[in-house]
Amino acid sequence: MSYDLFFTLPADIAQDDIEAHFRQRRHYRVDGGATYENPDTGVYFSFAVDQGEASVEQCTGPQRRIAFNLNYFRPHIFGLEAEPEVSAFVERFNPVIEDPQVQGMANGPYSTEAFLRGWNCGNEVAYRSIIESHGKSNTFLSLPAAAIEGAWQWNRAVPKMQAAHGESLFVPKIMMLNVGGHAKSSVVWGDGIPTLLPEVDIVFVYRDELAPKPLFGQRTKDHCLVTQSELDDVLEPLSEKGYPLPVRTPTYVEAPAVVSKFVRKLPKYTGPLERVTMDRVLSRELLDKSR
Structure with a gap:
């Protein structure tokens, strides 16, 4: 279970430009996509080239689609650390946003409040689902x-x-x-x-x-x-x-x-x-x- 966002960019934005954006920021490993891992905090998430078709109606012509992925069933600080990185990506490339999360931002505009609202809502659902599937007596560290x-x-x-x-x-x-x-x-x-x-x-x-x-x-x-x-x-x-x-x-x-x-x-x-x-x-x- 994960929090997923999809960003659609015009095809004239080169892959090299996208990779350069991540390389100039800390804690990324770049290889086509970009994987964030912070050894100081233990937080990780990823941006990847999405092979699916863009579903946002206002997108026309050739597209480049980037998928952001952040695992659920994590402490809330994962969302807090990820949000500035997503915000920086949006500010740099001004993509069209597709947010399928309940209480998310739908097709935008992007905002910090909407990101955290969607993340926290989905994370809570994941907690409930996983606990129910494992049994309430299962011991989790907290x-x-x-x-x-x-x-x-x-x-x-x-x-x-x-x-x-x-x-x-x-x-x-x-x-x-x-x-x-x-x-x-x-x-x-x-x-x-x-x-x-x-x-x-x-x-x-x-x-x-x-x-x-x-x-x-x-x-x-x-x-x-x-x-x-x-x-x-x-x-x-x-x-x-x-x-x-x-x-x-x-x-x-x-x-x-x-x-x-x-x-x-x-x-x-x-x-x-x-x-x-x-x-x-x-x-x-x-x-x-x-x-």
């Missing part, structure tokens, strides 16, 4: 929509934040974990190094130099999971500082004794744990509504 959007906004900003701080501070991406059957937002904090820690469900503490050393044998790398409340005694509190999420900003260059001691004494985590892609973490409100 987080509140605000938490998903906050992580998305953070990850989109990571390259700029890291560039601003240089090598003095590590800015981690937020990753999604399946911890015992529950989705958790998380970031990696390695060996207590200076790290800009955003407000997430759990912090994945990676230990190398600070891993426990047995009386006999070599130190073994491991990891621990800690909650925000456990960090309150050793790090600066979460605060609003103009980032997409509240953060804990380190005040040290090298981990002080209190931080090193805290990390060393953490219990090793040995429970079930799986890193999952963003497309597997559904919007909880929409999931609950569909059930």
